Amino acid sequence: MAKDMTLLWGSGSPPCWRVQIALEEKNLQGYNQKLLSFEKGEHKSKQVMEINPRGQLPAFKHGNIILNESYAACLYLENQFKSQGNQLIPEGAADVGMMYQRIFEAQTLAQKIGDVLYYNWKVPEGERHDSAVQRNKEGLKAEMKMWEGYLQGCSGFLAGKSFSLADVIIFPVFAYFFQNGGSEERYPNVAAYFRKLKDRPSIKKTWPPTWSDGRGQEVLKDI
């Protein structure tokens, strides 16, 4: 039981979801949690700001130790609970290297998805340009092609022959891509990876509740 942990989260946010998956994998159930609404602005509420002054979700703490950055939370949980639940850092140097390399490349992937999805939210109306929108789309296509190559002949996991932090961290990003209309046909290796992992217990149990009705808006359908 993980009663000394608290997670404030939002549905469908890859950063929140990866912390939930890591907690399940490390067998840390029973933590305090609260689902908050981005739409209602609850990520800027007092209860969030007290843990995360940046006003972002996840807001996560273990006792008095605060880990709001999702990558930080995942690495911390593996570091502090090495022998509990599933080991999430592979054994061999090659797999360890691949795991870290992919984890950090995925930040570029997530950023490029965000550049397309949130353009109108990030850029004030008077500063918007069709040329930027187009460039962002091309950037995401190139990035997705790179990952499609990485997943050629994939065994089902991103680093080595077992589930690792690379999967904990990156699976939600690919899921987010498809949820927002990304094409399974143009990225068959990514889609195959997605399908292989989507029913894993830690993932299925934490599936974003707002996604239960199927795909969201098809914003990424041209990518």
Place this chain on the structure above:
Amino acid sequence: MAKDMTLLWGSGSPPCWRVQIALEEKNLQGYNQKLLSFEKGEHKSKQVMEINPRGQLPAFKHGNIILNESYAACLYLENQFKSQGNQLIPEGAADVGMMYQRIFEAQTLAQKIGDVLYYNWKVPEGERHDSAVQRNKEGLKAEMKMWEGYLQGCSGFLAGKSFSLADVIIFPVFAYFFQNGGSEERYPNVAAYFRKLKDRPSIKKTWPPTWSDGRGQEVLKDI
């Protein structure tokens, strides 16, 4: 000796520098290395692309294991050489948590510095707006104030009482801020942290050679 490692790097790049610091701290000297010029476009050269298809520096490999993402390289080196050189992950859970949390918050800091420094390089001429420039500056000021608060009463290290991966990764970002004209007066805690660490052997030995003539352009002087 680390003859099975190769680092292609550029002077003054915080991502390159942190890998050099990590190598020194882990007592991994004697690696193959080559200083390349961003100005001459050498980061897009064949020798870089063979290791790093993204055409970015650092390009780093250990044997056949490729770690081009600087955070990945640092975490990998600590993971694979735990008992060699200085231990870069603290002992206690509180310090471990603080280390990871700060490391990932620093990505926001680095991004906000980049938003200001590289605006004209990133944004095509016809898409530039003074309002965006101003917003980026305000964003960096707010971020720096946050770090100024974090470093209130700092013992000299970012996480706990000893040098850790947080310092390896974040020191070069603060150094970069000051090198580009950032104010030591407005951020005295950050400046004190910078001065405490700048003569540490691993840092001094790897100081960017192009910085030896003093500060660069004062682009960040208003921040």
